[in-house]
Amino acid sequence: MKTYDILGYSFSAIKLRKLRAALTTLGVIIGIAAIVALLSITQGLQVSITNDLNRGLSANTLIVVPGSNALGAVGGGGGSLGGGRAARTTGTSSINFGGTGAASSGFALYDNYTSQIDVLSPLINSSIAVVERGGYVDADGLNNPATFYGVDFSQYASQYPTTFVAASGTIPVNPTNNEIVVGTRVVDPRENGTILFSAGSNVGIVWTNATTLQIVNETYTAQVSGVLQKVGGFGFGGPSDNGVYIPMSQAQSFFGTTQCDYIIVQVKDSSNATISSVSKLITDHFDGQVTVISSTAVLSLLSTIFGTIQLFLGGIAAISLLVAGIGIMNIMIVSLIERTREIGILKALGMKSRTVLSIFLGESAIIGLIGALLGILSGWILANITARLLGSGAFGGTGFKVTPLLTPEVFIGSLAFGIGISVIFALYPAWRASKLKPVEALRYE
Amino acid sequence: MTALVEAIDLKKTYMLGKVPVEAVRGVNMKVEAGDFVSILGPSGSGKSTMLNLIGALDKPTSGKLLIDGVDISKLNDNQLTDLRRRIGFVFQFFNLIPRLTALGNVELAMSIADVGKSERKQRAAKLLETVGLKDRINHKPAELSGGQQQRVAIARALANNPKFLLLDEPTGNIDSKTAAEVVGLLKKLNVENHVSIIMVTHDQNLAREANRTLEMFDGLLMSEGVNQQ
Numbered sequence: 001m002k003t004y005d006i007l008g009y010s011f012s013a014i015k016l017r018k019l020r021a022a023l024t025t026l027g028v029i030i031g032i033a034a035i036v037a038l039l040s041i042t043q044g045l046q047v048s049i050t051n052d053l054n055r056g057l058s059a060n061t062l063i064v065v066p067g068s069n070a071l072g073a074v075g076g077g078g079g080s081l082g083g084g085r086a087a088r089t090t091g092t093s094s095i096n097f098g099g100t101g102a103a104s105s106g107f108a109l110y111d112n113y114t115s116q117i118d119v120l121s122p123l124i125n126s127s128i129a130v131v132e133r134g135g136y137v138d139a140d141g142l143n144n145p146a147t148f149y150g151v152d153f154s155q156y157a158s159q160y161p162t163t164f165v166a167a168s169g170t171i172p173v174n175p176t177n178n179e180i181v182v183g184t185r186v187v188d189p190r191e192n193g194t195i196l197f198s199a200g201s202n203v204g205i206v207w208t209n210a211t212t213l214q215i216v217n218e219t220y221t222a223q224v225s226g227v228l229q230k231v232g233g234f235g236f237g238g239p240s241d242n243g244v245y246i247p248m249s250q251a252q253s254f255f256g257t258t259q260c261d262y263i264i265v266q267v268k269d270s271s272n273a274t275i276s277s278v279s280k281l282i283t284d285h286f287d288g289q290v291t292v293i294s295s296t297a298v299l300s301l302l303s304t305i306f307g308t309i310q311l312f313l314g315g316i317a318a319i320s321l322l323v324a325g326i327g328i329m330n331i332m333i334v335s336l337i338e339r340t341r342e343i344g345i346l347k348a349l350g351m352k353s354r355t356v357l358s359i360f361l362g363e364s365a366i367i368g369l370i371g372a373l374l375g376i377l378s379g380w381i382l383a384n385i386t387a388r389l390l391g392s393g394a395f396g397g398t399g400f401k402v403t404p405l406l407t408p409e410v411f412i413g414s415l416a417f418g419i420g421i422s423v424i425f426a427l428y429p430a431w432r433a434s435k436l437k438p439v440e441a442l443r444y445e
Numbered sequence: 446m447t448a449l450v451e452a453i454d455l456k457k458t459y460m461l462g463k464v465p466v467e468a469v470r471g472v473n474m475k476v477e478a479g480d481f482v483s484i485l486g487p488s489g490s491g492k493s494t495m496l497n498l499i500g501a502l503d504k505p506t507s508g509k510l511l512i513d514g515v516d517i518s519k520l521n522d523n524q525l526t527d528l529r530r531r532i533g534f535v536f537q538f539f540n541l542i543p544r545l546t547a548l549g550n551v552e553l554a555m556s557i558a559d560v561g562k563s564e565r566k567q568r569a570a571k572l573l574e575t576v577g578l579k580d581r582i583n584h585k586p587a588e589l590s591g592g593q594q595q596r597v598a599i600a601r602a603l604a605n606n607p608k609f610l611l612l613d614e615p616t617g618n619i620d621s622k623t624a625a626e627v628v629g630l631l632k633k634l635n636v637e638n639h640v641s642i643i644m645v646t647h648d649q650n651l652a653r654e655a656n657r658t659l660e661m662f663d664g665l666l667m668s669e670g671v672n673q674q
Contacts, residue, residue: 005556016544345540348502349601350530351557352523438502438529442540 001355010362013335024324024331025371031321032375032418037382038313040404044387046306048402050299052232059270061238063293064117064127064263064282066107107289108259111248120281123268128155129260131251137186137244138204138219139196144189146182146244148207150251150260153181156239159266163239166226169199177250180205180222183241184230199227205244211256220254222246238264265292272296321417324371325425328364332429336360343433344441357434364426365419372418379414380406447514449609449641450476450499455508457494468494470664471508476609481635481642483652486661493613495661496645500611501528513608530558533602537614539594541586547573547597548582554604565604572600576630592623599630609641610634616651628654 001009014021111129118127131150136143154173157164164171164181172179180203187195197203200223207218231239239245252258267278279292336343343356383404391401457469469491476482486492497503498510501517504525510517512528520528534540541550548569555565573582576596586594595615602610615631616624628651634640635656644655652658653672660668 001557002559009553009556012544341540342542345536345542346557347526348500348529348534348540349554349557350526350528350605352526355557439497442502442536 001351001358006355006358007362007366010359010366013339013359014363014366017335020331021367024328025367025374027324027327028321028368028371028418028422029375029378031317031324031421032372032414033379033382034317034320035314035417036376036379036406036410036414037386037404038317039310039410040380040383040406041386041402042306042310042313043407043410044383044402044405046302047405050302053295053299053302059295060125060267060274061295062265062267062275062279062282064109064265064286064290065261065293066109066290068288068291107286109261109263109290110258111252111260113260114263116285117263117265117282120285121278123274123278125266125268126155126159127263127265128152128159129248129263131248131255131257131259132261133207133251133255135205135207135244137182138206139201142196143206144186144196145242146186147240147242148205148244148246148251148255149240150246150248150255152248153245156245159264160238163228163231164245165229166199167229169224169226171226175225175247177247177253178220178222179225179247181226181228181245182224183228183239183243185241186244187224187227197224199224205246205254207255209256218254318417321421325421328367328422329425329429332360332364332426333432335363336429336433339433340436340441340444343436344438344444347436347438348442353434356436357430360430360433361423361426364422364430368419368422369415371422372415375418376406376411376414380404448475448511449478449480449513450474450643451509451511452495452498453509453511455495455498455510456506457491457498457503458506459494467664469498469505472661472664472666474659474666474669476641476643478608478641479635479639481632481644481656483644483646483655483658484661485646485649485652485658487647489663490661491664492645492647492661494664496611496613496643499643500532500534501525530605531608533599533605533607533610535595535598535602535610535612535615537617539586539591539598539618541594541597541601543586546583546585547578547589547593547600550586550597551601551604554601558605560605569600569604572603573597575603576600590623591619592626595619595623595627596630599627599634603634603640607640609643612642612644614646614648615644616648617646624651 109129114127114129118124128151131148133148135146135148137146153171153175157171166181167184169181171181185191187197189196202221202223205220205222209216209218228239228241228243231241246254248260252260265278265282267274275294275296279294282292283290346356347353383406387402387404452472452474455469455472456467459466459468472491472495484492484495494503498505498517499512501512501520504520505518508518512532515528517525517528542553545553548566551569551572552565555568560568570579570582573579573596576599578593578596578600581589581593586597589597595618599610599615610631612631616627619627631642631644632654635642642655644651646652656672658670658672659666660670
């Protein structure tokens with residue numbers, strides 16, 4: 001029997017029991033839709049974050065954080081990648097390193113270490129210490145989350161000459177203690193043109209001090225000297241749209257610390273040889289008590305994290321497809337019992353066992369194909385709806401822009417998985433059908 | 446000349462649970478090309494087992510069953526399947542595929558034998574015309590009377606130019622008037638189209654319509670007689 005005749009016969013059997021076939025297909029649709037929706041959202045998220053990160057990253061910038069394995073402790077007690085408030089505020093968030101990781105190792109960085117780093121190698125251009133804390137900016141009684149960076153304004157401006165640039169106001173060379181520079185998102189948190197304050201305004205700086213026995217809100221009034229131009233992306237050490245820049249001495253005094261959280265090192269070029277040689281020099285200089293993080297390491301880590309997330313989410317969604325597969329098997333066994341006599345007739349007419357097998361597998365493949373195609377479509381629609389809801393802030397926060405991504409790999413993989421699962425679960429009933437003896441099948445009532 | 450069907454000391458034993466049942470106990474018979482033979486017997490005489498054996502649906506326990514000179518006991522499952530394509534089955538309960546039209550049912554037999562789409566459509570329509578169903582080709586079995594369904598079954602049996610037609614109580618499920626029409630059709634096919642026919646029945650009147658009757662009882666062939674037409 002020719003292939004198109006087999007498929008035609010299989011399709012006629014499916015058409016006969018439309019509701020049953022539709023319900024069976026629905027199982028596959030749900031399974032595939034879940035896979036496609038989750039994967040396209042996470043892949044879109046990965047691309048979005050990676051692009052943002054790439055925009056914020058300077059390939060010739062290294063970050064020195066205290067602790068011997070700060071990058072490995074991402075999400076844990078050490079450095080946190082986009083964690084905490086950075087994840088909440090999103091879009092123009094920064095990457096935070098150090099913090100408790102430094103304390104736990106007993107080693108701390110100080111701002112005068114930059115002078116030691118600067119002379120380690122002629123490959124190093126400059127280095128700058130940063131103190132980083134999370135807090136709020138109080139503008140007319142409205143508290144908006146922000147990230148405070150204690151930096152030397154002139155050093156920072158020379159290290160980031162294209163991004164640490166004021167769109168309005170100025171960046172003071174010798175700032176007074178109460179002068180600050182803010183990112184665009186600090187003055188326009190919802191990015192909808194509602195400007196809360198501008199250069200020249202006075203705002204409250206609020207920091208929740210949890211280092212003392214009693215948790216208290218420390219505050220002071222600062223004057224906004226300049227508002228930065230839009231940076232976009234993540235500020236991997238560099239300027240961030242969500243950043244509030246405070247002079248280093250004021251930051252250390254206000255946050256009650258003599259240490260710094262990390263040191264940004266700019267090297268002469270972004271070649272792997274330079275990055276690794278400088279990284280080794282710095283690590284050795286501090287007896288292995290620091291971690292030197294490069295942009296490539298962060299991107300690679302991000303890729304690993306997203307790979308794991310995708311595998312995990314895809315795995316969960318695949319379970320629903322397995323359930324659909326069991327449904328297909330169940331329906332096929334029922335169909336086999338109902339059609340025993342028909343199989344007897346087909347065999348009496350001279351149909352080979354393998355053709356009977358193909359007819360049953362053809363039915364499941366058609367169900368799998370239709371289910372997978374509709375599932376991909378539904379999953380894609382679901383992913384776009386979810387992305388819109390995420391963007392509108394329906395899940396809290398100010399919204400997170402993500403464009404779902406349906407890669408050819410996910411499309412083909414889902415299609416193959418849908419058909420594959422359907423066919424695999426139909427193998428047993430199909431095999432039983434093919435093995436029926438014509439005499440017994442014809443006698444079946 | 447080689448006989449169309451020849452049984453030599455043919456035996457078939459079934460296991461009914463753990464009890465062996467000798468359904469056919471040493472039958473010797475011959476059917477020549479062009480014959481119209483009926484196998485007559487009461488229920489349990491072994492005639493249905495004979496039908497299954499001649500139809501290559503089952504293999505004998507011992508003895509020989511030669512179909513066109515080939516001993517079916519020596520054939521494997523695939524060879525038996527191929528042989529079945531050259532035997533035209535007509536069942537008591539028609540056994541048509543309900544979701545297919547009359548034309549589709551006849552075409553199905555040909556598609557199993559790998560006949561091309563346009564050729565089988567043409568041939569199926571012609572066969573349905575031969576059995577008098579020219580106007581009913583696009584009707585499904587449920588839309589046809591019992592007699593019409595049996596005619597579709599006969600057309601389907603003739604689809605692949607079989608060596609012979611093998612009928613199992615062909616009028617057992619239709620009224621007497623329609624039965625007479627079906628018998629008339631069979632006779633016409635035998636006389637005018639030289640189609641060989643082997644018909645299994647318990648109905649003596651129907652058996653007499655064949656040229657020759659082989660009477661079975663208790664798994665044995667008891668008598669053989671030529672019918673006066």
